[in-house]
Amino acid sequence: MKKMKKALAMLMVLTMVCAMFAACGTKNANSNKIASTSGGKIFRIYCWNTEFQDRFNEYYASKIPADVKVEWVINPNEDNVYQTKLDEALQKQESAAPEDRIDLFLIEADYALKYVGTDYTLNVIKDVGLTEKDLSQQYQYTKDVVTSNGALKGVSWQSCPMGFLYRRSMAKAVLGTDDPDQVQEMLSDWTKFDDVAAKMKAAGNFMLSGYDDDYRVFANNKKQPWVDSNKKIVIDDQIKQWVSQTKTYTDKGYNNKASLWSAESTAQMANDGKVFGYFGPGWFMDFCFMSYTLDDPNGEKEIGNGGFGDWAMCKGPQGSYWGGTWICGAAGTDNLDIVKDIMLTMTCNKDTLVKITNKFGDFTNSVAAMEEIANSDYGYPFLGGQNHIKVLLDSAQDIHISAASPFDQTMTEKLQLSMKDYFEGVITEQQAWDNFYTEVLGKHPELSK
16 A cells, blocks of 8 residues: 555555554563473464564564464454454364464454453463563553453553644644644644644645544543443544534535545645644554655655655644554463463563664553653654654553443444535535434444434
8 A cells, every 4th residue: 555556556455454553571572482382383363464463573473482383364454354254263263173273363442342351362460471560561541441350351562642743844834833842832722723724724735634534532532432331322522523623624625525544545645745734643653654655665764755754743632542453362272371472572571662662663562661762862763853752652641441332443433434424515414423323223233322
C-alpha cells in the first residue's frame, strides 16, 4: 500500500495491514536461546499483519530452540476475516493434535473483551507464570483492556497514546511557526483547533483528511460505555460532539471528505498533499503513515525523500489512545515455556522496549523506558529530530478505559458507516441515527435503544 504503486498494489497491501500498536523483567533480550523445551516442535502464532512479526524477528527469534519451528498464520482484519479464522481454530483447539494448536494469538482493543472473557486465553499470572513484579512497569490501561473478572489475560509491548501529526512547512506558512510547543498552544482545546481549521481553509488547505480522523480522540474520552447494565445503548456527549464537529467541518470544507484508510485519505499524506494533520499513535506513524509521505517508498527514509522530516507532533486538544496489539497465550498450548519467555522479553524487558522505540518509533509499554527516552536527547528522524515520546508521554497520562465495553468495535464501525451519509448531506441526522440503531440491533438483538 504505498502511495500509488508502486501505488495500487502497495496501497492494497498496507490498507489490509493497517485497517485492521527500572525494567519489569529480569531476562536480557539478547540472552541465549531457551535451553530446552518439553513441548511441541511447531510454535503457531495467529495475527493479522507483520507488525509483531517484524519486532519478534528482530528481538526474539534467535531465542527459539533449534528444534522448534515458528509458524505464522496471518489473515487480514478486513471483513472480519482474522477473527473468523481465529474463532474457527480456537473452537478446534481442545480436539486438535498438539502440533496443530495455536500457541499465541494477537488481539486488538476494540474486541479484546470477546476473547479475554473466555477460557481460550491463559491467565498471564496464574497460568503463564509472570509475576506482578514482571508487569509492574506496564501502563495500567494496557492491563485493564485485557482484564476480565480480575484475571489478566494478555500483555502488550506497546502503549498507544495519540498525538497530532502536522506538516511543519504548512504550519510555518499559515501559523508562523512549526515549533511543537507553540503549535500545541494553538491547538490545546477544540475551540482553538476550530480557529486553526478556519485559517487552514483560508490558505487553501484542509485541517483534517475526513470524517473519522479525530473520532478516536472523542470516543476515548467518553464518560459512559456504549451499553449500560440493562443492555441499553448509550450515546455519550463526546460522541455527539464528534458528530456535530464533523458535520461542521464537512460543510465548511475543513476536511477533505475522506474515510479512514481510503485512497483519498492516504493520497493526501504525500508531500504535495493539502491536509494539515492526522491524529495517530506510534504504530500509525511507523507502520501506516510514513510510507505515503515519501516520493519513493522504496528509497531511503531520509531528508529529501518526499515529506520525510517535514512532520512534527503535538498532543492536540485531548489526550487519547488508538488501538494497540495484545499477545494472548492460547489455552492448550504445548509450548508454555516459550509463551512465557516471549511475554517477558517482548513486553517486560526494558532493554528490549527501548530498542523497539529507537528502531520503530513505538511508544512502548514501560513507564521507566518511556520516561528515560522522553528525558533524553532522542530524536526521531521522520519528525525532523523531534522527541515525540515526550509528547506522547503527556497524552498517556490522560488515558482511561472506564467506558470500554464488549461492543466497542461494532459501535465504532456502525456509527462511522451510518453517519457518512449525514455528513455528505444525503440524509438527515435523525435518519443517520435510525440507521445506526438498525445496524447495531441487527447484529446484537440483545441490546435496546
